[in-house]
Amino acid sequence: xxxxxxxxxxxxxxVPLMVLIGYFSTSPKFTVVPEGEALLRLSVxxxxxxxxxxxxxxxxxxxxxxxxxxxxxxxxxxxxxLLVELELDGALVFRREAQPAGLKKDGAxxxxxxxxVPAGQHRIVARLKDRPGADFNxxxxxxxxxxxxxxxxxxxxAPQGGFLIRS
Numbered sequence: 001x002x003x004x005x006x007x008x009x010x011x012x013x014x015v016p017l018m019v020l021i022g023y024f025s026t027s028p029k030f031t032v033v034p035e036g037e038a039l040l041r042l043s044v045x046x047x048x049x050x051x052x053x054x055x056x057x058x059x060x061x062x063x064x065x066x067x068x069x070x071x072x073x074x075x076x077x078x079x080x081x082l083l084v085e086l087e088l089d090g091a092l093v094f095r096r097e098a099q100p101a102g103l104k105k106d107g108a109x110x111x112x113x114x115x116x117v118p119a120g121q122h123r124i125v126a127r128l129k130d131r132p133g134a135d136f137n138x139x140x141x142x143x144x145x146x147x148x149x150x151x152x153x154x155x156x157x158a159p160q161g162g163f164l165i166r167s
Contacts, residue, residue: 080130
């Protein structure tokens with residue numbers, strides 16, 4: 001009798017839990033991208049150039065340093081901020097500056113942005129500036145045909161030439 005009551009109580013607890021799990025495994029309906037739109041994601045993680053150039057130490061400065069610290073070049077660690085722009089069909093839709101990571105601001109700067117865009121053909125221009133100065137040193141222009149529900153990633157890899165567009 002005691003065993004039957006235990007099983008009955010377990011069923012009274014487990015059956016509603018199983019129904020709840022079954023319901024949430026199929027409902028509510030979830031879509032990443034609304035009907036008739038595509039997803040555009042911009043992802044950049046990049047170590048920018050140094051804010052200041054290295055300088056050569058004088059012989060007097062080297063003599064003052066401990067023997068194990070006598071490097072001829074004095075290179076400041078701080079890196080310049082990263083500036084990224086994204087233009088869609090001639091309109092600037094994203095512009096952000098990211099500071100380098102780390103206490104000394106000597107790490108990589110990171111940006112991530114996602115946006116829904118109408119499906120169809122779009123002209124995309126991505127620009128990146130990773131050094132002191134006024135001009136962008138990486139620019140990529142592309143015309144993309146975005147299908148409804150498609151997901152496109154604009155990634156950045158300096159060794160591979162700059163911006164990479166993956167769908």
